[in-house]
Each structure stands twice: as C-alpha cells, then as structure tokens.
Amino acid sequence: MSYVFQFGIVWDHLPRLLAGAWLTLRLSFGAFAIGLALALVLAYARTAGPKPLRAAIAAYVEVIRNTPFLVQLFIIYFSLPEIGLRFDAVTAALIGMSLNFSGYATEILRAGIESVPRSQIEAGYCLGLPRVSIYRHVIAWPALRAVYPALASQFVLLMLGSSIVAAISVEELTGIINTLQSTTFRAFEFYFVATGMYLAMALGARLLLDAVYWTLFVRGRPVERAWAR
Amino acid sequence: MKRRDMLMGAATGAAGMALLAAVSEKAQAQAPAGAPAGGGSLDRIIKDKKIRITAEVTSPPFGILDKSNQPDGSEIATSRQLAKDLGVELELVQVTSPQRIPALLAGRADVAISSLSITFDRAKTVAFAPPHGALSIVIAGPKKTNIKSATDMAGKKIGLTRATLEEATVPGIAPAGTNIVYFDDIAATLQAMISGQVDAAGMSAFAAKSVGDRNPRAEIENKFTVRTAYYGAAVRPNDYELLQFLRTWVFLNKHNGVLADIYRKYTEVALVELPAM
Numbered sequence: 001m002s003y004v005f006q007f008g009i010v011w012d013h014l015p016r017l018l019a020g021a022w023l024t025l026r027l028s029f030g031a032f033a034i035g036l037a038l039a040l041v042l043a044y045a046r047t048a049g050p051k052p053l054r055a056a057i058a059a060y061v062e063v064i065r066n067t068p069f070l071v072q073l074f075i076i077y078f079s080l081p082e083i084g085l086r087f088d089a090v091t092a093a094l095i096g097m098s099l100n101f102s103g104y105a106t107e108i109l110r111a112g113i114e115s116v117p118r119s120q121i122e123a124g125y126c127l128g129l130p131r132v133s134i135y136r137h138v139i140a141w142p143a144l145r146a147v148y149p150a151l152a153s154q155f156v157l158l159m160l161g162s163s164i165v166a167a168i169s170v171e172e173l174t175g176i177i178n179t180l181q182s183t184t185f186r187a188f189e190f191y192f193v194a195t196g197m198y199l200a201m202a203l204g205a206r207l208l209l210d211a212v213y214w215t216l217f218v219r220g221r222p223v224e225r226a227w228a229r
Numbered sequence: 230m231k232r233r234d235m236l237m238g239a240a241t242g243a244a245g246m247a248l249l250a251a252v253s254e255k256a257q258a259q260a261p262a263g264a265p266a267g268g269g270s271l272d273r274i275i276k277d278k279k280i281r282i283t284a285e286v287t288s289p290p291f292g293i294l295d296k297s298n299q300p301d302g303s304e305i306a307t308s309r310q311l312a313k314d315l316g317v318e319l320e321l322v323q324v325t326s327p328q329r330i331p332a333l334l335a336g337r338a339d340v341a342i343s344s345l346s347i348t349f350d351r352a353k354t355v356a357f358a359p360p361h362g363a364l365s366i367v368i369a370g371p372k373k374t375n376i377k378s379a380t381d382m383a384g385k386k387i388g389l390t391r392a393t394l395e396e397a398t399v400p401g402i403a404p405a406g407t408n409i410v411y412f413d414d415i416a417a418t419l420q421a422m423i424s425g426q427v428d429a430a431g432m433s434a435f436a437a438k439s440v441g442d443r444n445p446r447a448e449i450e451n452k453f454t455v456r457t458a459y460y461g462a463a464v465r466p467n468d469y470e471l472l473q474f475l476r477t478w479v480f481l482n483k484h485n486g487v488l489a490d491i492y493r494k495y496t497e498v499a500l501v502e503l504p505a506m
Binding site: 003036074077082083089167168169171175178179181182185187 | 327330331332348351353355388391392396397410411412413417420421424425426
C-alpha cells in the first residue's frame with residue numbers, strides 16, 4: 001500500500017485539537033472529583049449503613065460495573081428527556097462519567113476499608129472519637145492510602161474511556177478527531193496524533209497523581225518515607 | 230513515502246507517536262495478504278472468486294439490518310448485484326458511516342458501496358465510478374421546530390452525522406449562530422432528534438421519511454431541501470481495472486433497468502435520470 005502521510009494538516013487544526021484535549025481533561029478531573037466524593041459516601045454506607053441501604057448500594061455498584069458505559073450514557077442523554085430530565089451533551093457526559101467512576105471507586109474503597117485492622121478501629125472507639133471522626137481519620141484516610149494506586153489506575157481508565165462520550169456529540173478530543181478525519185480524510189494522521197495526545201495526558205496524569213500521593217501520604221511522615229524508599 | 234513529512238509529524242507528538250508511525254511504515258512494507266497493494270484488485274477478485282464490499286447498515290433505506298439481523302437495503306442489494314455480475318462470492322465488510330473510506334483505503338474492502346455521495350473532497354482520496362443512485366439532503370425536525378429555510382436555523386441546535394453528505398453541505402448554508410452538533414451514526418442523530426436533544430437534523434429524504442413513518446408521535450416533517458446529490462461506488466485511487474469494470478457495470482445496469490428496480494424497491498420512489506460521468 002502506498003499511503004503518503006501528511007502531518008501538515010494536523011498542525012492547521014492544532015487549536016481545535018488542544019481545545020478537545022482540554023475538554024477531555026476537564027471532564028475527566030471533574031468526574032474524578034464528583035465520583036470520588038460520591039464513592040466515599042457510598043463506601044461508608046456500604047460498610048457501616050443499615051442492611052437495606054447496604055444492599056441498595058451493592059446493587060448500584062453491580063449495575064454500574066456490569067453494564068456498558070455507552071448504554072449508561074445513552075440512557076442519560078436520550079432516555080431521560082422522555083421523563084422530562086434534559087441535559088446538554090457535556091452535562092450528560094459529566095454525569096455519566098461521574099456515576100460510572102463512583103461505581104468502580106466505591107468497590108475499590110470498600111476493599112480499602114475492609115483492609116483497615118479491627119484493632120485500629122477499636123483504638124478509635126477507646127479514644128472516645130465520634131463515629132464520623134473514626135470514619136474520617138481512622139478508616140477513610142488509611143483506606144484511601146491503601147487503595148490509592150488502584151484509584152489512580154481507575155482514573156486513567158476513566159480518562160481513556162471518556163473518548164466514548166463523543167457518541168453523544170461531545171466535542172472532546174475523540175469527537176474533534178472524528179469530525180476532522182471525516183472532513184479531511186486524513187484518518188491515520190489524526191488517529192496517530194490522538195494516540196500521542198492520550199498517551200501524554202495519561203502519563204501526565206500518572207505523574208500528577210503520584211505527586212499528590214507523595215504530598216498527602218508520604219511527605220513529612222518519616223515512617224512512610226522510609227517505606228517509600 | 231515522504232520520509233521528511235513523517236519525521237516532522239513524529240516530532241509533533243510524544244515519542245510514542247513516532248514509534249507508532251515507524252511501526253505502521255513497517256507494516257506497510259509487508260502488507261498482509263488480505264490488503265492488496267493498491268491496484269490490481271480485479272484480477273485478485275476473479276482469481277479468488279470473492280469480492281469484499283463495505284456494508285453500512287444504519288442508514289435506511291441504503292443499508293439496514295433486516296428482521297433476522299442480516300444486512301439489507303438498496304446498497305446491499307447493489308453489492309449483491311455486482312458480485313452476481315462478476316460471478317464471484319460477496320463478502321460484506323461491516324463499517325460505520327465514518328469508516329467507509331478508511332476501510333477501503335486500509336484494504337479491508339475492495340469497493341465501497343455505501344451511499345457515498347460524489348464530492349470533490351472525497352474524489353481527492355478515492356476514485357468514483359459513475360453514480361448509480363441519487364438522494365436529497367433535507368433538514369427535518371418535529372412540527373414544533375419553526376424552520377422554513379436555511380436562515381431560520383440561526384439559534385437552533387442542528388444534529389448532523391459525521392462523514393455524510395449532510396456534514397459536507399449543511400455547515401456551508403447555516404447562518405451564523407447555528408449550533409451544529411455531530412454524531413457518529415445516523416441512528417444517534419435520529420434518536421437525538423426524536424428525544425428533542427436537537428431542534429432539527431440534516432439527513433437524506435429517505436431517512437426522514439423512514440423515521441417519520443416509524444415515529445408518528447414525534448411529528449417529524451421535512452423543513453427544506455438542502456441539496457440533491459448522486460452517489461456511486463468508490464475504489465482505491467490507483468485501482469484502474471476495477472474502476473473500468475465498474476464504469477461498464479453501471480452503464481449496463483442503467484441500460485437494463487436493474488439499478489432503477491433496486492432503487493424503487495427500497496426507496497419507494499422512482500430513480501431520477503442519472504447523469505453520465
């Protein structure tokens with residue numbers, strides 16, 4: 001095959017590509033923040049709440065984790081308007097990504113919470129801490145530290161999975177790339193560049209999340225520092 | 230292969246991209262058996278007794294899945310006719326609308342017969358046979374959307390499908406302030422129109438008729454006709470023998486009425502006079 005690569009056209013459209021990548025980043029970090037906040041509440045209720053609530057959250061997690069993300073998006077974007085709940089494409093994408101991430105993060109955090117030794121929790125009770133403080137300081141924080149690498153991986157999956165929201169007309173990186181390749185027919189060039197941009201964003205996010213881990217859990221804590229080496 | 234172009238391109242992205250480009254170059258040097266080196270497809274089709282044609286099954290009435298989930302539609306019937314006239318077996322290569330040209334260029338299919346309208350832009354990348362069908366692009370929408378001409382689209386949200394004729398024509402006539410949003414396949418565009426996520430959408434007149442018939446509650450109507458276009462089969466740019474065969478094939482089937490029969494069967498309208506090419 002004699003395909004001639006022409007990357008010049010990619011340069012012409014660089015501002016649109018960067019705008020798309022920026023929306024991808026905003027959606028990903030936004031969904032990460034909302035999803036994680038939701039997951040912290042859900043994971044608490046999942047482990048310490050009354051039995052019906054625990055069952056309901058377990059069901060939520062299973063539904064989210066065992067249905068395709070694209071179908072979840074279609075329900076939010078195409079089906080909810082039928083019952084009067086209308087979101088524009090970007091909002092629908094943010095909601096979908098947040099809910100999807102919260103399902104996975106709840107399960108990850110639950111594993112972290114269950115890894116906290118009973119004796120540590122009992123020590124909290126002995127100190128007379130209120131229940132919420134015990135959850136915050138004795139359970140959630142160490143649990144978060146234990147599962148942080150898993151959460152970071154999940155974030156990268158979230159960001160790469162965000163390419164799916166192009167299907168509901170969101171002009172994030174993949175949406176822009178699809179539009180550009182279909183109007184210029186330089187599919188290979190644009191897909192290569194998209195691959196490079198996603199790779200750079202994923203590696204950048206990894207570095208950033210590692211730095212956050214270091215700041216939150218390692219810096220100024222001699223014991224952890226020793227372990228981190 | 231322009232090496233300098235490639236190197237410049239590689240410098241634009243991360244190191245990973247340069248790696249990918251290098252890998253793809255290598256892959257081209259040793260093209261797999263299924264992907265012929267540009268021309269000469271006709272000989273191979275006759276020798277292997279098999280032709281691979283794109284099948285896009287989300288744009289009624291050109292390509293759909295029938296009740297038993299098999300590809301059907303006027304373009305599928307046209308593909309079957311082509312295979313029959315060649316005396317070879319037909320392999321349908323299922324593609325989405327934006328993949329029609331990439332699949333052809335990548336060698337996954339020998340011919341693209343998926344209601345590809347003949348345009349200057351496309352003609353720069355693929356070689357077109359003379360048209361074997363025609364379609365009108367319309368702006369359609371629910372009754373409550375007040376659009377009578379192109380200028381009324383200002384301030385409205387208009388849905389379009391990527392890599393279609395509507396994507397190539399509607400933005401050009403849309404006044405400033407038109408909010409155009411893009412979907413990957415016609416099914417999503419139609420769904421967006423029915424669920425009210427867009428005020429109106431650009432599509433073929435047949436798609437508008439079909440979606441209107443199937444969703445009477447949505448009260449879909451044609452707002453105005455954007456353009457009438459002709460579509461034809463496309464091959465890779467240097468596939469001259471196959472292109473010449475297609476020219477002859479269109480001539481004969483135009484003459485004996487087969488193309489008109491296929492068109493009427495699926496679209497329920499008569500085929501207009503097809504211009505020569």
